[in-house]
Amino acid sequence: MRERLAGPISVDEVLGLVRIEDPHLKARAVVLGHKVKVSTLRLQSFKLHGTACVTCGIAGAAFFVERTNQETPHLNLYTADNILMTRDHIVATADGGLDTIENSQTMCFPCNCAKDSKAHIRKCEEMDKKQGECK
């Protein structure tokens, strides 16, 4: 179950905190009282590639600090209609794509779910179980 802890926080404010560096360095910042990672590939991809879905064009409008099942709080980006924005692998990792910023693009959750790839369907099923939001 996903729990919303704080927000909204403007896209500009969050992207201003995002560090373009090795995600393994685990850079963090305090946002509205919550310590969150700010150099994940997902956040770097939003900063470098923009917040609009490459497939349907809808764009992220605000970030929220959220956590799922008592995990560490993290930043999630949503559209004005509360659609979650995700990082998509251009070439699926199951097809040999690398987990790098160059192989990343911004995609909304429904388009990511619909992407015609077994790897994505699998990923969606996992996310579905975890978040209960895949449509």
Ligand SMILES: [Zn+2]
């Ligand atoms: Zn989309």
